[in-house]
Amino acid sequence: MLRKILTLLCSALPITGNATQEAQFWNWFVENESALFSFTSPTDPLLNDLTRQLTQVNADLAFEFSLVAQDGRREFVISANGLKEAFPAVETLYAAAPTLERWDIIKYRPRRNPVHTLSIGGREFDPSKVNCLLVKDGAKIGIVIMYDDYEQENKLFVQASYLLLDEALGEYAVEMQVGFVDIRSREDSWIAQSFPLTELASEFDAAKMRLAGQIE
Known part of the structure; x- marks a missing residue:
């Protein structure tokens, strides 16, 4: 999907009249x-x-x-x-x-199905090659994200992770319902308990229901 995402830092135009x-x-x-x-x-x-x-x-x-x-x-x-x-x-x-x-x-950026491959800084981030793990984080749900070629010092992975989460869960859920976000290599010992990011929406919804039951 063609999309134009802009962080708006430009100077404002003059405002006239009494309208908000x-x-x-x-x-x-x-x-x-x-x-x-x-x-x-x-x-x-x-x-x-x-x-x-x-x-x-x-x-x-x-x-x-x-x-x-x-x-x-x-x-x-x-x-x-x-x-x-x-x-x-x-x-x-x-x-x-x-x-x-x-x-x-x-x-707010809505959920997208399917989650699209991102191209950022000359790299492609394919959601089918990214794994996730959900962890209870108080009243929220923490997410561990794992990449094959993760480079800890490369900030592109942080940017890509949040954009992929926005696509998979929607912007509102990421800010209001997600707790910590931890980014790791797929060589991590938690990989066996993880699932593809393409399944994140259904797994997250199920985890929210379980968490709501525990809180109530």
Whole structure:
């Protein structure tokens, strides 16, 4: 799926009138709806304009687009970019969204099935070659992630791990329901108890149900 994920650190455009920042963003979105719906290139200058508009709402917000689906609709995802402190801004902007005929407005990066292979920094991270182990972490669930070619000093593995978790579980669950995240080599002694990351969603849901029963 073609996606454009941007951390929004650009300077804001001037604000005019008495409308809230959220209302101004959606007014701009509606005015440019046709061009946004039709864009195909992640280098389209219109996305820079969208970035600047979103920055006015909150500098930590990010966005994603899906491809146009078979039903003729397209997803626009409002993301906190993995920052819990930006969750209120996501909620406020989502609550102010208008109903748009061709768009599904989604708050937080949703689960994806299947989880897609990531290409970051010249490396590919194939979820079918990544293993996971779930461990109780208080009222949350800790996750151990294991790679064949893990390099402890390479920060790409941390970035890839959280992006894969967002895809497998959804951004909200990763920030609110996941406890620790530990990254290791698949040579670790825990590998025998692990399972492929492609099975993480079902395993995580089952673990949540067991944990809820213990807490109650």
